[in-house]
Amino acid sequence: MMQEALSHAVVTGAASGVGAAVVRRLLDDGYCVHAFDIDDGRLRALKEQMGSGRLMTMVGDVCSPASVAGLRQMLQDDEARLDVLVCCAGVLRVAPLAETSEQDWDSLFSVNVKGAFLMMQALTPLMIREAGLPRACVVVLTSAAAVRPKTGGGAYAATKAALTQIVKVWAVELAPHGVNVNAVAPGTVNTPMAAGLASAGGGFALSGKAPIGRMAEAVDIADAISLLYDRRAHFVTGAVLAVDGGLTAAFVPPSPPVPSIVSIRKS
Template identity: 35%
Template sequence: MPATDSHADSSSSTTPSPATLQAQRFAGKVVIVTGAGSGIGAATARRFAQEGAMVAIADLSDDKLAATRGDLPADRTLAQATDVSKWEDVQALVEATVQRFGRLDVMVNNAGIAVQGKATEASIEDWHRVLATNVSGVFHGARAALPHLIRAKGCMVNTSSVSGLGGDWDMSFYNTSKGAVSNLTRALAMDHGKDGVRVNAVAPSLTFTGMTEDIKSNPELLAKFAERIPLGRGAEPEEIASVIAFLASDDARFVTGVILPVDGGVSASNGQPPQA
């Protein structure tokens, strides 16, 4: 399921603890985050920077990157407008990052879009646009980053979705793309484990970013989501970012090929409604 920029439950803790941040797990490491202009990508860039990383952030335009860039230390940040659907753009992003910081340790392929509608209703143009961004974008990031990740014995974290583990109504384009991201993640993990590179993905459910603003602004629909999520609410972007950081850290050094649901328990259900 796509993600939105709202704040559903102020009681949830989204700020990393001082003990976690003092650990500086990524000091001296270089991280690229795509789709970093908002939502999960912006939260992920902030999290890596807070833990000491040098961070390259990418999104479609400099305007989209401005707010995120302002939250990060200037001496440890590179911002570059990048269309992940274009191989040349992603290749240029990786080359600029390595030129600026000297290496690449973590590639976070997060950029994505969603289009609603049945296969017979949504446009052919939207089909190609969703696959070009969500699937080719991850492939481009992987292909450009892997030579450097192999050199650094680094890792990759992709953003899939619970929609890449099961289907949704009226979301066939998005479901297809995220299913592809999930299985591409597994295949890359198998191919490059012996190179010393780990490849994993997070699979969020409803997350409060701009992509799901329509859900947040519809109380009836939001209540339906809350009823189906065992924890009773959607996630904040920082809660997804913390799991991305875990998968990229040495704490997960024996974890690869995993599509990790970060979904408040959605995937624990067999889909049947409550009976009591």
């Protein structure tokens, strides 16, 4: 009997939080997973923790065309049929817009927007397939902040709004080529990123409990992502799936005033 080729998946930002939970879900679903992250130490820990021969790790920077090309080459050398790409790599810097440094602005746009763009541009050609075959699937992590920005998170929200538009255009461009492209937009998720924010200040308040009654765990987001790479979601593309426990469906009171604006007015 002919053995069916193994399905391969790439996860960026795989060493922590949502990315690590997505790696676990994909392994449980039988995929060969290529975990890509800039953090070597955490990637090694992930490899040990998952203990799977179907997990490959690669240290690299999503903003670096050379790193991204290296990942593509590795997949090509393995003659891997790439079915799933999940772009989780992201950073968050907290400051009122008036105090956001050019360096922070550039690094947010570089990792969150350019990083996902470079990854999709390099890897989606490996996902293209003939009509009639199961469709490949790209999922990009945006955020509730793309539609509900908060004081202190203006630059981050702008990156996620930009990413949302990129997802939609790419979905249309790849629709005839057998590749679906969707976004998943969480509210606050209990990960190292959110933990760093709790004490960050800068006028930023965490959303905390969603209407569903608790904060999301990384596995909640991974479970929703698995719905999108399920073959039964073959007609879903260009969608933004809110995975926020009802946060963006609810009324949101105005954010607290930013002290720096008051001091600018006085000076």
